[in-house]
């Protein structure tokens with residue numbers, strides 16, 4: 470008997486405030502045209518004053534629970550990916566746990582920046598396969614607007630806020646790639662490239678939350694190759710190839726990276742879920758938000774083979790292959 474971690478529900482949350490590219494024309498030397506051409510972003514959402522990562526995460530989680538027909542007491546564990554927690558500690562995951570009224574089980578955060586959701590999914594899968602948990606709520610939630618330097622045009626135009634959630638449940642499979650659920654994962658990191666994307670503040674350095682700093686074009690050069698390679702690796706681990714893929718669900722950093730990766734994988738853009746134009750880069754939230762959109766728009770159907778891939782600060786990157 471093979472145990473699989475199968476998707477039972479999906480949820481999302483986007484803050485109300487929509488920020489169009491034109492807003493940035495009034496605060497830095499940029500243009501709607503540059504932002505669209507270089508990144509594909511048209512607008513993004515920013516959290517309201519006082520709105521926190523845990524609140525957004527809890528709203529996405531409630532929607533995922535309702536989609537799955539479950540309540541919080543049916544969940545054994547929460548794994549939450551974020552780089553923008555409410556507080557240095559405790560984890561956002563424990564805040565969500567109490568917000569949902571869940572008084573048992575365990576909850577913890579995973580921090581792998583934009584690759585966070587892929588790392589969280591992989592950890593949740595391992596918890597299920599090892600018998601530690603039967604149902605896991607996996608969340609990606611970010612308030613990147615709080616760490617943007619609004620005088621730095623090379624970064625402030627790129628990011629947005631939001632949250633997405635998935636529920637994974639243990640189910641019996643046959644051990645073949647026809648099974649529903651997570652089929653394989655591939656995780657990587659290389660700390661030598663940490664200066665390409667980092668936040669210049671932290672507890673043990675300057676006791677500040679700091680601002681995001683990025684060498685965008687250097688990171689861009691790394692992204693396409695690493696993303697295509699990790700997606701291929703995840704697929705080949707279980708004997709699948711690019712032709713088997715129904716949907717690529719990429720991290721939404723830049724439309725040119727998304728297109729370049731799809732091209733390298735030989736998958737046409739019609740089979741790629743794209744939300745970057747509406748959400749900007751929401752870091753660990755971008756993949757679950759894209760999964761939610763793909764499902765809502767009727768693109769992702771039961772039984773479809775998906776590959777998710779993401780890269781971000783660390784550098785950390787990875788991919789998960791799953792059958793919905």
Ligand code: UT7
Pocket residue numbers: 498499500503504507508583622623624626666684685686687688689692721722723726750752780781782
């Ligand atoms: O999610 C985590 C992972 N993040 C990523 O993967 C992001 C990867 N990088 C990117 O998406 C792209 O590199 C960017 C969108 C950040 C930038 O695009 P690019 O084509 O690599 O542009 P660039 O950084 O090489 O900059 C080109 C020019 C520069 O001017 P000069 O030096 O050529 O005169 C920049 O100063 O564009 C300038 N520039 C801007 N101009 C107008 C940079 N930001 C802006 C801006 N508006 N907002």
